[in-house]
Amino acid sequence: MIRSDRLFGLVAVLAALAYIASAWNLPPGNMFDALGPRAFPIIVGCGVLISALAMILRPDPEPDWPGLPTLASLALATVVLVGYAYALKPLGFLLPTAIAAGILSWQISGRPGLAAATGIGLSVGLFVIFRYALGLGLFALPRALAG
Amino acid sequence: MDILSNLALGFSVALSPWTLFLAVIGCFLGTIIGALPGLGPSNGVAILIPITFSLGLDATAALVLLTSVYYGAMYGGRISSILLNIPGDEPAMMTTLDGYPMARAGRAGEALVISGVASFVGAFLATVALALVAPYLARIAYRFGPAEYFALYALAFATLGGMTSNNQAKAALASFIGLALALIGLDNNSGFTRFTGGNLHLADGIDFLVAIVGLFAVSEVFFFIESHGRESALGVRLGKLVIPWGEIWSTRWTMLRSSVVGFIAGVLPGAGASLGSFMTYMMEKGIAGEKGGFGTGVAKGVAAPEAGNNAAAGGALVPMLTLGVPGSGTTAVLLAVLMTLNITPGPTLFADRPEVVWGLIAALLIANFVLLLMNVPMVRIFVRVLTVPPAILLPGVTMISFVGIYSLSGSYFDLLLMVGFGVMGYVFRKMDIPTVPVILGILLGYQMENNLRHAMTLSGGDWTYLFSSPIAIGLWVAAILGFVAPMFLRRFLRRPSVAEADRIVD
Amino acid sequence: MTFAFPKVLVASAVIALGIGTQAMATECIAPANPGGGWDFTCRQVGKILYDLKLVDQPVQVTNMAGGGGGLAFNYVVNERNTDPDLIVAASSATTTRLAQKAYGDARADQVRFVGAIGADPGVIVVAADSPYQTLTDLVEAIKADPGSVAFAGGSAAGGFDHMKPLQILKAAGFTDITKVKYIGVDGGADAITQTVGGFTQAMTGDMSEVVGFLKSGDIRVLAVLSEERVPGFEDIPTAREQGYDVVAVNWRGFYVPGGITDEQFNTWADRLRAVADSDEWKKAMADNGLAPFTKVGPDFQNWVNDVIAQTEELSREIGVIQ
Numbered sequence: 018m019i020r021s022d023r024l025f026g027l028v029a030v031l032a033a034l035a036y037i038a039s040a041w042n043l044p045p046g047n048m049f050d051a052l053g054p055r056a057f058p059i060i061v062g063c064g065v066l067i068s069a070l071a072m073i074l075r076p077d078p079e080p081d082w083p084g085l086p087t088l089a090s091l092a093l094a095t096v097v098l099v100g101y102a103y104a105l106k107p108l109g110f111l112l113p114t115a116i117a118a119g120i121l122s123w124q125i126s127g128r129p130g131l132a133a134a135t136g137i138g139l140s141v142g143l144f145v146i147f148r149y150a151l152g153l154g155l156f157a158l159p160r161a162l163a164g
Numbered sequence: 165m166d167i168l169s170n171l172a173l174g175f176s177v178a179l180s181p182w183t184l185f186l187a188v189i190g191c192f193l194g195t196i197i198g199a200l201p202g203l204g205p206s207n208g209v210a211i212l213i214p215i216t217f218s219l220g221l222d223a224t225a226a227l228v229l230l231t232s233v234y235y236g237a238m239y240g241g242r243i244s245s246i247l248l249n250i251p252g253d254e255p256a257m258m259t260t261l262d263g264y265p266m267a268r269a270g271r272a273g274e275a276l277v278i279s280g281v282a283s284f285v286g287a288f289l290a291t292v293a294l295a296l297v298a299p300y301l302a303r304i305a306y307r308f309g310p311a312e313y314f315a316l317y318a319l320a321f322a323t324l325g326g327m328t329s330n331n332q333a334k335a336a337l338a339s340f341i342g343l344a345l346a347l348i349g350l351d352n353n354s355g356f357t358r359f360t361g362g363n364l365h366l367a368d369g370i371d372f373l374v375a376i377v378g379l380f381a382v383s384e385v386f387f388f389i390e391s392h393g394r395e396s397a398l399g400v401r402l403g404k405l406v407i408p409w410g411e412i413w414s415t416r417w418t419m420l421r422s423s424v425v426g427f428i429a430g431v432l433p434g435a436g437a438s439l440g441s442f443m444t445y446m447m448e449k450g451i452a453g454e455k456g457g458f459g460t461g462v463a464k465g466v467a468a469p470e471a472g473n474n475a476a477a478g479g480a481l482v483p484m485l486t487l488g489v490p491g492s493g494t495t496a497v498l499l500a501v502l503m504t505l506n507i508t509p510g511p512t513l514f515a516d517r518p519e520v521v522w523g524l525i526a527a528l529l530i531a532n533f534v535l536l537l538m539n540v541p542m543v544r545i546f547v548r549v550l551t552v553p554p555a556i557l558l559p560g561v562t563m564i565s566f567v568g569i570y571s572l573s574g575s576y577f578d579l580l581l582m583v584g585f586g587v588m589g590y591v592f593r594k595m596d597i598p599t600v601p602v603i604l605g606i607l608l609g610y611q612m613e614n615n616l617r618h619a620m621t622l623s624g625g626d627w628t629y630l631f632s633s634p635i636a637i638g639l640w641v642a643a644i645l646g647f648v649a650p651m652f653l654r655r656f657l658r659r660p661s662v663a664e665a666d667r668i669v670d
Numbered sequence: 671m672t673f674a675f676p677k678v679l680v681a682s683a684v685i686a687l688g689i690g691t692q693a694m695a696t697e698c699i700a701p702a703n704p705g706g707g708w709d710f711t712c713r714q715v716g717k718i719l720y721d722l723k724l725v726d727q728p729v730q731v732t733n734m735a736g737g738g739g740g741l742a743f744n745y746v747v748n749e750r751n752t753d754p755d756l757i758v759a760a761s762s763a764t765t766t767r768l769a770q771k772a773y774g775d776a777r778a779d780q781v782r783f784v785g786a787i788g789a790d791p792g793v794i795v796v797a798a799d800s801p802y803q804t805l806t807d808l809v810e811a812i813k814a815d816p817g818s819v820a821f822a823g824g825s826a827a828g829g830f831d832h833m834k835p836l837q838i839l840k841a842a843g844f845t846d847i848t849k850v851k852y853i854g855v856d857g858g859a860d861a862i863t864q865t866v867g868g869f870t871q872a873m874t875g876d877m878s879e880v881v882g883f884l885k886s887g888d889i890r891v892l893a894v895l896s897e898e899r900v901p902g903f904e905d906i907p908t909a910r911e912q913g914y915d916v917v918a919v920n921w922r923g924f925y926v927p928g929g930i931t932d933e934q935f936n937t938w939a940d941r942l943r944a945v946a947d948s949d950e951w952k953k954a955m956a957d958n959g960l961a962p963f964t965k966v967g968p969d970f971q972n973w974v975n976d977v978i979a980q981t982e983e984l985s986r987e988i989g990v991i992q
Contacts, residue, residue: 021595029337036344039359046354047827047989048848050617051625054354057613058347064340071333080594083390094389095587098382098562102579105570118559124389126555135556139563147567155567206703309869310853350738352854355770355828355990364744364774367737433860488859488882500709503958510859510882574734575741618853622820622869 022076029069037062090124097121109158110147115140167295174522178530183228186221187527190229191534194236195542199244201381201561203568204253204373205237205477205494209501223505224523230501231524232531234494238437238477239283239535242470246275247397247549250381250561254372255437255473257603258445260380262458262465267397269461272547273405278463279470280539281412282419284532286471289423290430290478291528299514301431302486308432310618311630315639316432317612320439322647323446324601334597342605343612345370353617365577372606374569374578378585379592379599381565385558386590393554405544408463415467418448426472430479436492437476438607442600444472450649478528485509485521695727698924699758701742703735707790708759710958711922715759715787715942718950724941739764740773747780751929757784757938762830762920765974769981770828770991779928782935783974785942786923788955789963790876792834792895794909797866798888805893805912808872809842812850820851822861822870824879827854828990831861833981834874834895834918836988841914848988862889876920877903878959895919900961921963923970939967 040058083091097120104113119136123129148155190212197208209230221229241256246263259279266275293301308316324335348359349369360366388396422444429440448468449458458465481498483489488509490496502509507520514521549557569578592599616630623629631637696719698712709731716729734742742758750756760783768778794805802808812819823831832854836847853870855861858879865873866888873880873889877900883889884903893909894900895918909916926938945951946964955962965973985991 025591025595029341033344036359043358044354044356046351047852049851050353050621050827051623052617052620054351054356054358057616058344058358061340061343061347061609065337065344068333068337068340072331072337075331075333077331077334077596080596082594087390090389091386091590094386095583098583098586099580101566102576102583105566105579106574106576110567114563118563121385121389121559121562122555125385125392125558126553127392128555131553131555135559139556139560143560143563143567305863306867309864309867350826352826355772355826364737364740367740368735433856433863487863488879489857489863496703500713503710508878508882508958511886511888512882516885575736618855621851621853624817 020076020079022072026069026072029065033062033065033069094121094124107159109156110144111140111157170522173519174526177224177519177523178228178526183225186225186229187232187530187534190232191236191531191538194233195240198237198240199252200568201244201250201252201377201565205234206497208233208237209494209497226505227524228527230498231527235287235531235535238474239539242279243546247272250384251376254376255441257376257600258441258469259466262461265461268400270400272397272550273543274408275466276543276546277407277540278412279466282467282470283474284536285419286423286426286474287478287532290427290475291525291532293427294478294481295525298482298486301482304431305433305483305487307635310615311632311636313615314612314619314630315636317608319639319643319646320442322643335601338597339601339605342602343609346606346609347613365575370581370606372603374582375585375606376603377565377569378582379589379602381561382582382586383589383593385562388554388558398550398554411463415464418464418467419471422468422471423475426475427479430476431482433483433489436480437473440476441469441473442604445469485513486511695730696725696755697730697732699732699734699742701734701739703733707761709733711759714954715945718945718948719941721950722944722948724944738767738772743773743776746927751927753927754930754934757924757926760925761922765978766830766981769978770985778978781925781928783925783971784935784938785966785970786921787942787946787964788960789919789921790878790960791900792918793875793877793880794835794892795873795880795889796892798890805909808892809839812839813844816846816849819871821872821874822853822855822864823874824858824861825854827852828985831874833984837916837918838909838914841916881959896961919963942966
């Protein structure tokens with residue numbers, strides 16, 4: 018059976034090799050710069066490589082991964098957060114925040130009513146705090162609408 | 165005495181009902197800003213700069229307000245570390261290691277009180293030291309060149325071996341990953357970008373705030389979705405809060421040692437508060453040994469980093485005031501404020517503008533006492549956070565984190581990175597890979613490479629230059645001891661004893 | 671129509687709270703975190719603009735750090751190209767980076783450089799106990815052995831601080847400029863610390879960065895890279911007097927979006943001239959080691975174009991760009 022540590026170690030080894038290769042192909046830098054831009058990244062890449070190999074050779078006991086339904090809901094949460102990151106600027110603060118906070122709340126508690134209230138409450142409450150108490154330049158609504 | 169008359173001058177400038185009022189406001193705001201993940205002391209001070217202008221504050225009043233916010237934010241950072249396992253700012257990350265286990269055991273109130281007192285001790289001693297020795301101490305910065313800084317960073321990483329007891333490879337991997345991430349972006353020595361894939365957003369590198377909020381705050385949300393809030397500190401029955409005098413007294417030497425080390429770390433422009441709290445925690449962990457139970461929720465484990473980082477915050481003012489070299493993001497902002505008030509820090513500031521310097525020191529002392537008086541009674545209010553249902557609290561923390569990071573650069577890209585770090589944090593914590601070394605790597609990686617390259621440039625490629633000064637050699641020896649000692653100690657102390665050993669009164 | 675409702679709601683909430691929106695206020699973008707020169711320029715000039723009643727409301731300063739100013743540059747070009755109420759702090763670093771194509775595909779002609787209202791003259795500094803007494807001593811030492819002198823400066827390799835000693839050496843007929851050691855540290859004060867500490871032999875930076883250390887006697891300024899000696903520092907010789915025809919000043923000024931009308935551009939030029947002539951600005955300059963340097967409007971734009979062309983040439987020579 019493939020252990021998580023081994024799988025992770027393998028991914029880290031591949032990433033380290035890509036990193037080292039990328040460092041190797043950097044231009045040489047200035048003449049007076051004795052070490053150059055490649056050396057330290059290569060040392061660090063080798064560090065990743067060695068410690069990742071150690072993980073492959075001596076893996077720990079398998080961690081307690083959640084079941085498929087939970088993984089699916091974690092994936093949903095990630096998608097929501099990524100969507101939120103993209104939406105915050107074009108759609109303003111209020112709407113995306115209410116939706117994202119609502120979905121996260123629902124995922125934690127499983128209670129739609131509470132989640133909806135949390136989403137709306139947080140969105141308005143935080144907006145007031147950030148905009149007026151802390152003076153951050155947030156936009157409530159899509160800029161086109163807010164004029 | 166000279167100092168006393170100077171201090172009297174300072175207080176005559178800084179102490180009035182109006183400035184006391186500002187100090188209270190500043191301390192309160194600072195504590196809140198510090199406690200919010202993603203918003204740290206530098207944001208707090210930056211946010212308040214326009215306010216000082218629009219209120220038309222004079223130089224002294226502005227300094228009182230801003231230093232109150234600065235110290236307040238340093239105090240506040242610990243609150244979310246302890247209650248939510250989410251550091252409010254980067255120096256507070258070490259406080260999660262013992263603070264959160266304490267909260268899970270129903271001892272959040274004690275953890276907050278102990279760390280609050282430790283913060284006070286660290287900040288107070290640092291302020292006193294600032295008043296007494298700042299002009300002389302500034303000379304230390306002249307003794308630290310590229311080789312010395314490189315050795316200092318090596319020392320920090322060498323102590324990482326003691327970080328986790330089970331799998332050293334994982335701690336090493338985590339710190340190398342942090343270092344690798346730190347090198348992304350513009351390389352100041354060659355003028356081109358590295359590992360960015362041509363993405364302009366990555367040209368300035370990865371902001372460690374993005375990493376820390378992602379690794380701690382966003383990953384915490386994932387854990388809550390998985391567990392629906394079980395196993396967390398939320399909803400844990402809190403014991404009746406009594407001030408744990410015995411425990412506080414038992415950490416007295418920890419606080420003192422940590423204040424000294426933290427202060428020195430703060431004085432060195434290349435080190436700063438995060439390195440200060442890290443080193444003090446590792447030092448105290450080493451002194452306590454396996455019996456100390458560090459990492460399981462012990463008083464010394466919250467006292468050390470808090471005394472350390474608050475002392476470092478005071479120490480960072482030394483190079484800022486005497487050399488104009490900001491040792492941290494926050495002191496960079498304070499420096500900017502001083503400049504807009506037409507005060508130019510530098511070697512002559514103490515002689516030229518005593519009323520400013522001593523007014524500032526008096527303001528720091530005032531802020532410190534206000535914070536102590538404010539923080540200990542407020543612990544009762546802070547711990548109320550733990551009674552908020554997770555379904556409200558966690559989405560709230562996430563949204564605050566997003567806004568905090570968004571306010572840094574106003575770019576969606578940082579938010580995406582933060583989500584990425586959140587996923588990484590979840591996977592790492594599941595697999596028992598420590599996340600603190602990742603942050604340390606990101607914080608120090610670029611400086612570490614830079615100093616190594618500068619050392620090689622100056623010496624023309626001669627490696628022995630790294631060991632050419634007494635300070636550098638001393639740091640290397642300490643690094644080797646720090647690396648080797650845990651291995652030997654583990655051999656002698658086969659059997660780690662229970663964490664109870666350190667709890668005197670319970 | 672469904673969207674109109676919340677808009678009204680928010681508008682009334684704003685009125686109810688008695689807080690005006692900042693949307694109409696003039697904005698100054700500082701393309702860096704608080705604490706640097708650009709931030710200083712925005713805050714100081716913004717304050718004076720309001721104090722002189724050249725604008726109706728306090729100028730809102732936005733810090734937009736990223737890409738050494740590239741993020742703000744691209745943002746202005748792509749999203750605010752016709753906004754007449756926006757100025758962006760700029761300096762020699764801006765033009766250096768544009769010349770070196772450090773802002774991606776961005777070009778200098780995508781915005782309009784509206785004016786400089788002060789300048790921080792470049793300086794070459796050594797520690798007080800240094801054997802080098804004059805700029806010529808230093809130049810001759812480098813000519814004899816390029817590895818014997820290392821410079822520390824606050825900008826990246828290839829940046830403005832790095833260029834200053836190279837320009838001097840070129841003026842002195844030294845061509846092997848790629849061999850000159852330079853370390854880019856975290857700001858001018860840090861560069862001085864390294865030099866006073868003896869880790870580097872000379873520091874290249876701006877006048878404002880060295881004033882405090884000059885007063886305390888820790889350093890000696892070998893040359894100032896301005897056209898004339900700087901008022902208040904008359905005993906410091908220029909490089910020109912010592913036979914090296916190099917002028918390198920770090921100007922402080924602004925660019926505005928490229929799509930605004932000539933009329934709007936001229937309005938800004940006039941406002942900046944008024945700021946430059948104000949006593950408040952003169953005092954701020956004196957307090958911060960800035961020398962008078964006023965160029966506004968089309969004059970400034972032409973001057974900037976020349977500087978960019980020169981920088982491009984030198985950068986190509988030392989291999990910073992191909």
